[in-house]
Amino acid sequence: MLIDKIKSKYAKIGIIGLGYVGLPIAVSFAEKGFRVTGFDVAKDKVAQLKRGESYIGDVPGERLLPVEASGHFRASTDFSALAAQDVIIIAVPTPLNQTRDPDLTAVRAATGQVARYLQKGQLIILESTTYPGTTEEVLQPVLEAGGLKVGQDFHLGFSPERIDPGSNNSKGWRFENTPKVVGGVTPACLEVAAALYSRVIEKVVPVSSARVAEMSKLFENVFRVVNVALVNEMSLLCDRMGINVWEVLDAAGTKPYGFMKFTPGPGVGGHCIPVDPFYLTWKAREFEFNTRFIELAGEINLQMPYFVRELTMRALNSHRKSLNGAKVLLLGVAYKKDVADLRESPAIKIVELLQQDGAEITYSDPHVPEFNLATEFIAGIQFHTDMSSLKSVELTPETLAGCDCAIIVTDHTAFDYDMIVKNAPLVVDTRNALAAVRENRENIILL
Ligand SMILES: NC(=O)c1ccc[n+]([C@@H]2O[C@H](COP(=O)([O-])OP(=O)(O)OC[C@H]3O[C@@H](n4cnc5c(N)ncnc54)[C@H](O)[C@@H]3O)[C@@H](O)[C@H]2O)c1
Secondary structure, three states: OHHHHHHOOOOEEEEEOOOOOHHHHHHHHHHOOOEEEEEOOOHHHHHHHHOOOOOOOOOOHHHHHHHHHOOOEEEEOOHHHHHHOOEEEEOOOOOEOOOOOEOOHHHHHHHHHHHHHOOOOOEEEEOOOOOOOHHHHHHHHHHHOOOOOEOOOEEEEEOOOOOOOOOOOOOOOOOOOOOEEEEEOOHHHHHHHHHHHHOOOOOEEEEOOHHHHHHHHHHHHHHHHHHHHHHHHHHHHHHHHOOOHHHHHHHHOOOOOOOOOOOOOOOOOOOOOOOHHHHHHHHHHOOOOOOHHHHHHHHHHHHHHHHHHHHHHHHHHHOOOOOOOOEEEEEOOOOOOOOOOOOOOHHHHHHHHHHHOOOEEEEEOOOOOOOOOOHHHHOOOOOOOOOOOOEEOOOOHHHHHOOOEEEEOOOOOOOOHHHHHHHOOOEEEOOOOOOOOOOOHHHEEEO
C-alpha cells in the first residue's frame, strides 16, 4: 500500500520542474529521508545540479551536496524513470500567453509524460498555481486515457505552494512549518496526499476537493494584489495631497487588530502576483462573471512605473535638468528584495519608459549581473526599446556621483544606503529604503 510506503519513507518521490518551487520541495523531502528524483527539461539546470551547484538561493550548496552525496536526491532529464516513482509532484511554470490568458503548455507537457509512464498505485500531485478545475479538467482526462481510473488505480490531487523566495527563511517560514493546503480528486486521493505532506510538514490543511485547493491559492494571491493596489492608490493620493504615505502607514500599522500593513512600490512583479489573478479572471468568464477587483488592482498597479517616471522627472526638474539626456542609475532591477528574479519586474517597464524619454540608463544589482530579458520573462508585453544593451555598473561613490539621478527600484539588503545618499546628486526612493538615513535627506525624493 502506498500509504504504508509513505509512512515508512520508502515511497520514491519524483518532482517535475526543478525551479523556485520544485527544487526546494525536492530537497526538503530528501532531507527527511525520502528518495527523490527531480526531472527537468532544462539540460543545463540538471547538469548544474549533478555538479552539486544550485541556482536557487533558498537551496544553497550546503543543503544540496549532502542529499546528493547520500543518494537521497538526484536530478535527471530521463522521464522514463517516472515509472519507478510512487509519488509524482508537478511544479512547472504557469505563465500567461500573449493575450494574457492561461498558458498551460508546461502543465500539459508534464502531464503527458506522467500519463506515458503512469503505474497503478501512483499518487500524482499538481503544485503549479492555476485556475480552479485544472486538476480535474486538464490532468485527469489525460491520465485516465490509458484506462486507469482515478481514486481506484491511481491518486490525484492539488496542493498549492506557498514558498516566498528570498524571504521565507529570514522570516522563519520554511517548507516544513508553513501550513500546506491539500485537496484530492476523491477522498482516497486526499487521504494519501495528506499522508505524504504530513511526513514533512507540521500542519497539513485538508480541503474537500482539488478545486477548493486551487481556488484557495488564487485567493491568497488576489488578496495580495488587491491590497498592494489599494496602498499604491493611497500613495498616489498622498503625493497629490502632500502627505507622507509611509508615515500614514506606520501610524495605521500600530492598530493591533483589523489592519494588515502593505507597502506601496514601483509596481508588482514576479511569477505570481501579476500573473495568477488573471487565471481566475479567465476562468470566471466561463461563468459570466467579471472579477472587477482583480481588473482594478491590475490597472492601478500598472500605473506605478509611470509614477516612478513622473517622480524622476520632478527630481531632475528640481536640479533644472530634463529626463532627455539625463544619466539615470537604477539601483536594483530584480522584482523584489534579495532575489535574482527579473520576471515581470517593474524595473523592465521603468527602463522602457525612461529610455523612451531619452534617459541614458545604467543599473547596479548585486543579484542580477546581467539584465538579460529572455522572452519568457515578458510574456504578453510588447517592448518598444532594446533593453539587451543595459549596462551594469559597480556601485561606487564615483558611479553614484557620475549620474544625474539614482532610483531605488529594489531595496536589496546589500546596498549601502548611507553611501548612496552621500554620493548621488538625487535619489528617487520607491521603497522607503532610506528611512534610516539621517544626512543629506534634501536629495531624496520619496514615493
Ligand atoms: N516562484 C514562486 O514564488 C512560486 C510560489 C508559489 C507557487 N509558484 C508556482 O509554482 C509553479 C512553478 O514556478 P517556479 O517559480 O518554480 O518556476 P520556475 O520557472 O522557477 O521553474 C520551473 C521549472 O520547470 C521546468 N519545466 C518547464 N516545463 C517542463 C516540463 N514540461 N517538464 C519538466 N520540467 C519543465 C523549467 O525548466 C524550470 O526549471 C508555477 O505555477 C508558479 O506559479 C511559484
